[in-house]
Amino acid sequence: MATAAARCQLLLVAVALAPLLAGVAGVQLSSRFYDRRCPKLQSIVRSAVAQAVATEPRMGASILRLFFHDCFVNGCDASILLDDTASFTGEKNAGPNANSVRGYAVIDAIKTQVEAACSATVSCADIVALAARDSVNLLGGPTWTVQLGRRDALNASQSAANSNLPGPGSSLDTLITMFGNKGLSPRDMTALSGAHTIGQARCTTFRDRIYSDANVNATFAALRQQTCPQTGGDATLAPIDVTTPDTFDTAYFENLASRQGLFHSDQELYNGGSQDVLVRMYRRRASTFFVDFAKAMVRMGNLAPSADTPTEIRLDCKKIN
Numbered sequence: 001m002a003t004a005a006a007r008c009q010l011l012l013v014a015v016a017l018a019p020l021l022a023g024v025a026g027v028q029l030s031s032r033f034y035d036r037r038c039p040k041l042q043s044i045v046r047s048a049v050a051q052a053v054a055t056e057p058r059m060g061a062s063i064l065r066l067f068f069h070d071c072f073v074n075g076c077d078a079s080i081l082l083d084d085t086a087s088f089t090g091e092k093n094a095g096p097n098a099n100s101v102r103g104y105a106v107i108d109a110i111k112t113q114v115e116a117a118c119s120a121t122v123s124c125a126d127i128v129a130l131a132a133r134d135s136v137n138l139l140g141g142p143t144w145t146v147q148l149g150r151r152d153a154l155n156a157s158q159s160a161a162n163s164n165l166p167g168p169g170s171s172l173d174t175l176i177t178m179f180g181n182k183g184l185s186p187r188d189m190t191a192l193s194g195a196h197t198i199g200q201a202r203c204t205t206f207r208d209r210i211y212s213d214a215n216v217n218a219t220f221a222a223l224r225q226q227t228c229p230q231t232g233g234d235a236t237l238a239p240i241d242v243t244t245p246d247t248f249d250t251a252y253f254e255n256l257a258s259r260q261g262l263f264h265s266d267q268e269l270y271n272g273g274s275q276d277v278l279v280r281m282y283r284r285r286a287s288t289f290f291v292d293f294a295k296a297m298v299r300m301g302n303l304a305p306s307a308d309t310p311t312e313i314r315l316d317c318k319k320i321n
């Protein structure tokens, strides 16, 4: 048995190592990470997101997507927030992000408030994770406890952003594989896809679907064709959920059941394959969808940058310190 002195020494070593360990990717996150370091953090984020969503409901959808696009590219490390410079190419202009990922200004504004309350303490990555949770909840969806203690990367990868994020033409097999590559199950993937119950998409992302897909509701395709012509109008927006695009509900799964998924990849979840049964269940039971979505968001939020990624607490989310 260790003596009291030995135990005390161990404790001292642990305390001394803590800041170093916190810099190591993959370190255990904790819901109480900022309880003492920055007690006002969660209320600052919540009220800023509430204001942003009240001004423009779509912003909730945009922030949720920002989190997904951060986490799928070398972990949830705020790499997506870094601006390009003369000597640095980040992720903002990667194919899946350019001209479509939004919400950067909201995150920057939250960061400014958080820095004023507790400087050099809270990572941009944690702010995005909290803001995504609050976005979902403020639009009528579930809430969950966010695990905290992420650190911000000093680098970003445009090539990983181009290759790790699934596209709207993806098959079910591709979706299952790409989420599987991140340690997420097919069930996580289908639950997370329910995020498409909010937000908007550009014509260029669903044109093939409404003109060329077999498995599409004809009335729905005709409706979307009115504002998304075969040529031109690439940036024209349409709601991803045809019925309630500003409410986080089960309408996305309802739409899939009536072949009104906006993306080919959406409809792949209900096309006679392995996820049909889950789509039917989520459609019937909002509570099951909400529980699964929250669990999958926590799992996605656990994606960490590789251990050799240098990290810091960024002071300005747009650039490294």
Ligand code: HEM
Residues within 6 Å of the ligand: 058, 060, 061, 062, 063, 064, 065, 068, 099, 100, 102, 166, 167, 168, 169, 170, 175, 189, 192, 193, 195, 196, 198, 199, 200, 201, 202, 205, 240, 263, 265
């Ligand atoms: C399953 C694979 C997925 C594919 C293929 C996909 C694809 C897309 C595409 C093409 C858009 C429209 C982008 C544009 O207009 O350029 C979009 C929007 C969106 N996606 Fe996904 N997505 C997927 C999964 C997810 C996940 C996991 C989440 C979050 C948990 C998410 C949240 C959103 C949201 C909220 C929007 C609307 C954003 C806004 O209005 O600003 N997506 N997605």
